[in-house]
Structures are given as structure tokens and as C-alpha cells.
Amino acid sequence: MAASGLNAATYDREGRSHIAALADYAMHLMEQMKYINEHSFNNFQMKIVIGARKPQYDIWGNTVNVSSRMDSTGVPDRIQVTTDLYQVLAAKGYV
16 A cells, blocks of 8 residues: 555645656556566456545545456456546646
């Protein structure tokens, strides 16, 4: 589990750079998994789910439910984001 923009020092309300940093991290994880598979003759797969409007620390809350649903419908070797995050990332040029 990873989080970004949880406090005033890392949360960028204007430029939303904390969201881009998390997306970049997810893409680097996917690249690293590909490298591991190529060099270890394995076929590990990973699903990455990104999205929340605000941090919620209640492990039984809606954040976990949404994440679980996104994970169950996610495609291996892809990064799945919420609609809100998609809009932010698309505006920054992410595909």
C-alpha cells in the first residue's frame, strides 16, 4: 500500500503533483515487475488500483470497498484509476 499527499508538506492542491508522483511510482512498479519477470523466468502479475478523494484510515470504510471492487474488476498488468484521478492525469498528459 502506498499513499501520496497525506499532509500539508506533500499535498499539492494547485498543481496536484502528488497525484502525478503516485502515478509515476505505479508505472515504475510495473516496469520493475517486467524486469523481474524477464530475468527470473517468472510471470508475476500485478494489479495497481489508485484513487481516493481524501485519505480515510478506517480499514472498513468506503475506500476499502471501492478499492476491493476496482481490484476484482481490474486487469493484470494495468493500472486502474478512478474517474476523478483519470481526469487529473489526462490533463497532465498521462495515457
